[in-house]
Amino acid sequence: MKQTIYLYIQAPDTTEFVVLGRLTVANDKGEFIYNPSYPINWVPDEIQYPLRKGHIYEVNENKGIPNFVMDIVPDAWGQVVLQRIFGAEKDTPWTSLDYLIHSKNSDRFGAICVGEIRKVTKKATDENFxxxxxxxxxxxxxxxxxxxxxxxxxxxxxxxxxxxxxxxxxxxxxxxxxxxxxxxxxxxxxxxxxxxxxxxxxxxxxxxxxxxxxxxxxxxxxxxxxxxxxxxRFDREFDKETKRFYRYPMLSGLTLLNAAWTTTDRSRWSYPLLANEMLRKRISQEEIHELYRRMLFNALIGNDDDHPKNHAFIFQGGRWQLAPLFDVVPQVTYVPTTLAMQIGDDGTKITRKNLLSSASSFKIENEVAKDMLDEILSWKDELKNHYIELLSPQDFEIVWSKIPNIE
Structure with a gap:
């Protein structure tokens, strides 16, 4: 089955939408081409998909979907909702493009919308909340x-x-x-x-x-x-003149890593690799240090759902930045011994040695990294009191009994 969608984007510094390009998928292989009339020189993923008008990009990952498009595909909850609402209308298995076509553009992640015609329509960019x-x-x-x-x-x-x-x-x-x-x-x-x-x-x-x-x-x-x-929502800001929301472009860590989501290949799910991709995006060293601290914090609290989609990047002030922290939940069913992403020399293992082994990838000196880790580990008693203050005794016991012992 062959399917085609058009990508619309609210370009930086404007609330107007333009046609970014066309994506066609057939037999789990995709072809993406930029709109020849695309009016600006900025694109969301200039590393994997640099602006080359007329060039057809062959897409083999994610069953033919570029990662910067996968970022806006509804997740598990959205897919359940769409299947309940539109399931009776479909007699074929759902594809990622089906989910994109049947879902609303108003609340998507970042600045990209989708449609089935090569013209931006009012309906496609309506804001209805x-x-x-x-x-x-x-x-x-x-x-x-x-x-x-x-x-x-x-x-x-x-x-x-x-x-x-x-x-x-x-x-x-x-x-x-x-x-x-x-x-x-x-x-x-x-x-x-x-x-x-x-x-x-x-x-x-x-x-x-x-x-x-x-x-x-x-x-x-x-x-x-x-x-x-x-x-x-940190990717939206109300514009008083147009009375519409300005949508800041967003990319997930999965897109920066050019990593696979729907397969068992997680070789690029890696904090050190993500730090390197942040450098390629010219993201500040201070923010790369923040990513390292977030990795240490995830280890402290036992958040092993720290996969690349739970790290995001936002285009503001003319540059890419590490987006605010979100979706941070500790494990509540077992004591995690690993994170979802590679930490260092020993892969995903939550150990002191492993957490320190990749410091140089974040442009952090070894002694500074040790100080960072010691500081974050020293928060444990304060974290315990914070949990006791906010959680029920039952939930506190569930969470605290699953805290990793980092040695």
Whole structure:
């Protein structure tokens, strides 16, 4: 089966959309070509897909999907939602392009939208967000999706599918000229994950990390008190003149690494390699040091879901930058001994020796790296008290019993 989509992008420093290019996929092989009339010299992935008008790029990764396009494909939650809503209309297996075509452009990660014609239409770039007051309705919608109940037409407005923020139920909501990502507890969660993630993010912010603005909202839903993590969308900013949102271009760590997502090949899932790609993107040394500290922090708290899609980069102020920290959740079912990405000489193992072995890849001297690690490990007692203050006794026991012992 052959499928074609067109990519639209809100170019830097404007709220107007232009056609970036065309992607055609057949038999798991893709062809990408830039729009010959693309009006600017900037493209999102100039390393793997430099602007060469007329050149056809053959795409073999991700069943024919370039990584910078995979970044906006709905994740596990979005795919479940789309299958529930549109499944009766399809008699063939879902493809990544199906998910892109059937999902909304308004809440996508970064500045890229998609369409099926080579012209940017108003419908393709419309901004239609639910108000924060719809949060309770979304909790009901989430429960209906997870339990297989019927989804009425009124609830379809709650069917958002952004890839930002991890593979859990979530919705982008509007409040006072800002957009927020709301992440409630999932039906099968073994613990109060929204509150646990809030505890991790608030502790990281306290320790000087660049963290997405966040809050914890508690509401009474059908007589049950529920926590929802609220994250401010850092890839959106309201433009007073056009009364539209400016969309900052975004790329995931997976795209910078040119790594595979849908296969078992994780050879490029690597912190040292990501640091090197940050250098190629001319990202500051200070931010590369921040990535190293984030790796150490993930080891401290036992967050082994630190895969490349949970690291993001944002184009602001005319340059690529490390995006604020988000989606940081410790393991709650076992004590992790590895991270998702390679750390150093001993691969993904969480050990002191391994955490220090790759310091030079981050342009950090060995003694400085030791000081960084010692400082972060010294936070353990403070982290414990932070958890005790914010978590229920049951959730504290679940989280604290899964903290790695780093030796």
């Amino acid at each position: 639910q108000d924060m007051l719809k949060l309770e309705d979304f909790l009901e919608f989430t429960n209906n999706i997870r339990t297989g109940k019927e989804i009425d037409k009124i609830s379809l407005a709650l069917a958002q599918t952004t890839s930002l923020g991890g593979a859990r139920p979530k919705i982008t909501l509007y409040d006072d000229k800002k957009l927020y990502l709301a992440k409630p507890k999932d039906i099968n969660d073994p613990a109060n994950i929204p509150r646990i993630e809030y505890a991790c993010l608030s502790f990281a912010a306290k320790k000087g990390f660049n963290v997405a603005n966040h809050n914890l909202k508690t509401i009474n839903h059908n007589g049950i008190v529920k926590d929802i993590l609220i994250l401010e």
